[in-house]
Amino acid sequence: IVEAQLRVILNEESVNGHPAVAPRVGIIMGSDSDLPVMKDAAKILNEFDVPAEVKIVSAHRTPEMMFSYALSARERGIQVIIAGAGGAAHLPGMVAALTPLPVIGVPVRASTLDGLDSLLSIVQMPRGVPVATVAINNATNAGLLAVRLLGISDIKLQARMAQYQEDRRDEVLVKGERLEK
Numbered sequence: 001i002v003e004a005q006l007r008v009i010l011n012e013e014s015v016n017g018h019p020a021v022a023p024r025v026g027i028i029m030g031s032d033s034d035l036p037v038m039k040d041a042a043k044i045l046n047e048f049d050v051p052a053e054v055k056i057v058s059a060h061r062t063p064e065m066m067f068s069y070a071l072s073a074r075e076r077g078i079q080v081i082i083a084g085a086g087g088a089a090h091l092p093g094m095v096a097a098l099t100p101l102p103v104i105g106v107p108v109r110a111s112t113l114d115g116l117d118s119l120l121s122i123v124q125m126p127r128g129v130p131v132a133t134v135a136i137n138n139a140t141n142a143g144l145l146a147v148r149l150l151g152i153s154d155i156k157l158q159a160r161m162a163q164y165q166e167d168r169r170d171e172v173l174v175k176g177e178r179l180e181k
């Protein structure tokens, strides 16, 4: 999924509010400037045919929207939330405080501190409010982790994840063989 396509998804959803297929994963981010990073999570979910929604929800600029999003996610059928933010990245933690759903945090490199600020803001959660934090800018891993979480109760999806891992292993082996020649 390219950025332009995601923007179309965002605009369409803001117009009719009802995606065709009920999303299982919610991908949210603090700003549209996070899209170039967060699109990688959408790409993975698309690859695994997991329906997802993409929304801009800011902990600081739209706090009311963050509350309503987090409080309604479970009843709307969302099973995992991927939340990306940069700088004082409070979105994943605040959402995790408001929902019992698993929240995966993506620290986005967005400031002069190179993403370390985002990483620490997301990973240093107090006891009792977990956020599964991936590496800086690694929304791909957030997508993969969401698939693994869904795979716990979805055998077909879990089998596809096992296949994905085999494919990655084969890629490495092929590269190694090429080097040896």
Ligand code: RP5
Pocket (backbone or CB within 6 Å): 029, 030, 031, 032, 033, 034, 058, 084, 085, 086, 087, 108, 110
């Ligand atoms: C955060 O501030 C966003 O998640 C983004 O990473 C960062 C900068 O936002 P913009 O000023 O680009 O909108 O809330």
